[in-house]
Amino acid sequence: MYPIINRACIFTLIILFESTITFALDTDNFNSENLEKYIEFRADHGKYSGITTIYHGEEKVFESIHGVANRTWDVSVDLHTKFNLASVTKMFTATAIGILIQEGKIDPNVSFITYFEDFTKPEIAKNTTINELLSHTSGISDFFFQDDYLYSDRSRLRSLEDYDRFYSNLTVADVPDDRILYSNTNYVILGRIIEKVTGMTYYDYLRRNIFERAGMENTGFFEADLIIKNVATGYTIDFQASAEFGVPNDGALRSNQFMRAIKGMPAGGAYSTSRDLFLFMQALRNGDLITKEQFEKMTAMHRGGYGFGFQKYTQNGIEVIGHSGGFYGVSAMVFYLPEKDYTFISLANVDFGAQPVFDRFINNLAGLNSPEPINLDLEEFEKYEGFYEIESGIRAGKQVEIKSQEDRLLFDNALEFFPIGVRQFFDIDNDRFTITFHVDSSGEVIGFTRTDGRNFTQKATLIDASEVKILQPLTVSEEVLEQYLGNYQFTEDGMMPGHQPTITVENDGLMIDNMMYFLPFEKDKFFLEDDVGMQLHFKRNGSGVIEEIHVMQGDDLVGRVEKLD
Template sequence: MIIKSIQNRFKKRLWLQRSALFLALTITVSLIISGCSLSSTGQNSEAEDFDLTPPSSQHTPAESKTIQDLSSYLERLSAEDRFSGVVLLAKDGESIFEQAYGYADRDSNAAINLETKFNMASVGKMFTATAIMQLVQEGKLSLDDKLADLIPDYPNQDAADKITVQQLLTHTSGLGDIFTDAYQKSDRSQYQTLDSYLPLFVNEPLQFEPGEKYAYSNAGFIILGLIIEHVAGTDYYQYINENIFEPAGMADTGFYSESDNVANLALGYTNRVMTQGETDDGTRTVAPRLGIGTSAGGVYSTAADMLRFSEALQNYKLIDAERVALLFAGNGIASTEENGVRIVGHSGGNNGVSTNIDIYPDLGYTVIALSNYDEGPKLFNERLRWQLTGNDIPQTMELSDSDLNVLEGQYKTEAQSPGQGKNVITTGPKGTASGQKPTTVTAAEGGLQVSLRGSVHHFVPVSPTEFYDYADPRSRLTFNRDEAGQITGLSVSGGQIRETALKLEK
């Protein structure tokens, strides 16, 4: 069904392209026949009657509304210095919204533009997964192959005898991370090849038996890169350049070392504490550039090039329909569903880096968000997903200051019991859930600012006791009252956080 859906979409796109070509030819012939005159400058004498930018009428009413909402929200985030980067929204391969915000280099006042290159972080795993599928398509390996069969001299034979290619792709291999304490304390300049990362994890015991659990693993994708090198007989970076970037037309994408002087490259800016003893005052500092990048991430690219990659995948320029279906089923590319709509892609993050690509194979949308701040796409991506999958932003109502003030205070959090699907109260010494700070609610900007599990959310009212998270409309905040009308507690549901809390007495 997945393959058929992708094929149907491609046929539809081909029909649209042929229709557009036929229309263009018809208009050209009509102009010639009618004797349309040109001025001496070579411009149409009635050029003022033609708007070459795509009119809003070409969008559906829902798309126009979504684009307007996205544009105004991003402008607000940029004005508050919360977002810096590029956002691109495309429909059937054509951009319908693309805008740049912030600075690529603050010291030189170099503004970000649509061609600025960003560190993609773990979004680069999509290239590695696609390369693996190419080798599967060529019959050079299978997803069921064991690591020991593909890299016979792998140092940890016990692990190699158990781990399959598919388990590496799906983060179920039992391998861990590469960004360990040993990495943080090491000389980063030594990591110039994929096998130079092996000492960081190769002798560590597996976290669990392969296939039993899920645990996100950068180490697993380092090994996938090594598999590509062994099977293809070439350097990983060369393989990706020749078999992914070049066929997809990604001329502005590449692996750059710290010493490379790359034009129009965004420096990362972080407000995280970078060194021991540093004060966390929220000030953004330049994040150090990482090394050349790996098969687990770190390649640099532009929004336009990432759209080219998305289109190359969906039009089978890189792998065939069967392999695209495998990829989109969660083998190296994340797959989720919202409002019954499939979304595939990947996110990435590091200090001064946050990226995300969402592909909607059945609707034709691609959303690319690249930022040189710690938290970029997460500020608006769920709101955009909500709208693109057919939902309206909830209608808000205006509440008085007194209505909001009565909701302010601290709430005792009910912690989730490990392994259970419901919340149970495990009260700590100060009346809060063990290990958690109280949930703090403060009236702000006509709504509520809620400090919840280490992050701050802005909830806006839809009724006197119900609010939605502006950044994630799925998430609803509801307040409970007793028989006397006093606020007794709150609950958060619908989004990524589910929480119940009782109000603490002042």
């Protein structure tokens, strides 16, 4: 299962090749060279740092290691690096519940108050089953987005009991029959139920009944202030971290050390290695942790691409079972492909590092053509610069700017497109999306088409700079601005569900959460100072009273915020 090379040699290779090592064996349906080129390309552009390992049956057929585990000390990623798993941890929690179900200690169909009698809000516990927690169909809000959690001292969250104080502000939403409402709260509650039923801490129970039984010697919930060898630090530039954790929105790469709790818990934050995760997935399939029958029940798709602690869905005609994980500076994909007998594991300590690699792997297996970047002269990039207006498709009427930036095009100051032809470019984070530029008979650029080759298509026309719509802020009195203040909460059907933003008047505008400055440009409409496409539209009822806010990104409604009584 390991390549025939000892560990000392591996460390030598890592040093010699600047933290890059690839081990690959071709199989009938898998082009390892294509995948490695894509990983190298992403790593070279700061989009990937981590390890990707693929097994066919029990044989390792691919391994690629790139990047730095700790940038302060310039420590390279290696085979033994322990990565934060984020929500991949939920599979561990679900497996522990599965063990207790098959032992007859938990009935998944009863209300969880049966096991958690002192739950802070009994009206929720009486009306929610274990299965609803496992499948994210409870409708319980996610306290990770509540102010009492966001502004808490996360260095004190060392036991699951420390999280009990966040339950008092939970709400419950109706969940449509064909959907889930993903909430980390469900899994923190499940962890507490494990403790109530077993009389052990959640951490001890998982260590004895999962990690030790599966031979996972390098997996655990490591407290951040302990000395643990080979632990990767997460690094992020995600602007949303400013909204949640007060991180300066300055584009600087930062450690996630002060954004996460000091210790992981049942919803996320365990650490593991690629090798240990393969042992875990193998033990699940072999019936070594829970019975094969129980595994089949828990991985049966319940709704919304989710089973009972496991994601299950079909991508490009290929069935996958497992879990993804993501946080600021954390990205993980751990999936088994039952029809093809592949196990895919990708762990990264940068934003959105693993998902595109998984997508490329699935596209590869499905026989889809994968774009390969080429080199173009700088002047070739520069001729596509300018402002464009979308004529048809999503966000029709929106104006976007395209800039050249070294070896790529920057689309709307956000997406990075690299050349695969003289007039065609692909998105580095989602290679199904391409931009094809159109030229007139004299070769002058006149517009573009952006598409994913399936359901998404935008067509745009190049416009003169004089046609660009520039929003001008209005001068509004402080008295008028104060009418937009109040207590608000994000709803469950968009960004940051459950979060209660702080809104204050500052410098002729509105300051959100002490970091995002919005300026008025029409009655009840405000734009973000640094991004006019991000807007707040205040909505009034028939009596003219403000009752909610629509958070807009262009023409897209990305969040709704209700005004509380």
